[in-house]
Amino acid sequence: MSRDNKPTGPSQRMLRVGELVRHALAAMFARGEVEDDALRGAVVTVPEVRMTPDLKLANVYIMPLGGERAEEVVAALNRHRKFIRGQVAPQISMKYAPDVRFYVDDTFEEASRIDALLRSDKVRQDLEGDEDGDVE
Incomplete structure (x- = not known):
């Protein structure tokens, strides 16, 4: 410390x-x-x-x-x-x-998990919404 x-x-x-x-x-x-x-x-x-x-x-x-x-x-x-x-x-x-x-x-496994999350439809939808200027 x-x-x-x-x-x-x-x-x-x-x-x-x-x-x-x-x-x-x-x-x-x-x-x-x-x-x-x-x-x-x-x-x-x-x-x-x-x-x-x-x-x-x-x-x-x-x-x-x-x-x-x-x-x-x-x-x-x-x-x-x-x-x-x-x-x-x-x-x-x-x-x-x-x-x-x-x-x-387990860092490789964790990185793969994060990568899969980032490529998921839900995240992609959120990112595409941000590009159009949509703000919640």
């Missing part, structure tokens, strides 16, 4: 460490270092990593290619959290390696 009690976004340090963790995880997944039946054949992307202010926890948002079996992939990654943490630690050069927790990234 800032001095006037308004919430602030993540600090530069949180963003920088999150990006380091994201790159380390993406490289690790690309090499297929985590062995689990649920991960076999899955191409996992890491769109975002959010660090806690104390940098002790990395909330990792992932999405398998095509969004298929997302919950299953997240469960598998969470089962291997300790191994993953051990693999990431040497790559980020910090005194303590953050714990990692994996979540399904």
